[in-house]
Amino acid sequence: MIRTLAPRLVVSATLAGLLAACSSEAPVDAPAAAAEPAVIEERQDNFEAIGDAFKAVRGELEKDAPDFTLIAAKASDINTRAAKIEGHFPAGTSVDDGFDTEALAAIWQKPDDFKAAAQKLVGESAKLASLAGKGDKAAVGAQAMTMGGACKGCHDNFRLDDKK
Template identity: 45%
Template structure:
């Protein structure tokens, strides 16, 4: 079975992990109270998405990827992305003083944010379909697609810039 070029995987993985976690900290106002549970839930959700991407990347770097593991990880990413609309209640941005990288732009542009989430969900469905084919190259292509057109596209506008 052909291996996916490591450079492609590394670039895709970097884009995805950058999009899904970590970043610069900025000054924020003092929060009005205890952080809503949704903030911890969404942060945990993104951590798990990152773990699933890592599992896929590690498999794609082998000579004989475990397609069952890739399929499970792709399905996990899809299910977790579907949770996102319920994990961003209004007022849970970093501007509200919470320890988060979510920008108030999310609630200022709810239609755009919803569209970005739906695009990520659609790209993750394409990743699941690619995983079902058993073709590592197809999976690699869809990992890149989700990273750039799903995660990164959303985070470029709705998350603190980590540069």
């Protein structure tokens, strides 16, 4: 009887150990993972909205008769959102800090350059909003390209390009 009971106990103990190892609960003494700061989601949402507004501007400029009122509104939205960029990057919220973000450490290493890049978008989006009110498709198109260059300049220097 002892011979047949021993293998069953070994199998039972092994299964119990495997089940415990597969448990999703962390050990009591394991440190909790750092929660992602809310500001990261806020800035990602802000940039997504800027991108959506810029797509709308480009879409209008592809038309024979663009809606300049819509372009002005989208450019104003970009301008308002661009003014918030600097405040969305507190220290310790980069990809190097372990967060799911495309923010490079260069933002904090070169704060004056980052501030200048953000301000360039503020200025260029304000110009686009102003020009849209005049209804000149060529001028608005040229300014939209300039504003897009402001976006690209910041992306080139301060954003992780994981598509390379």
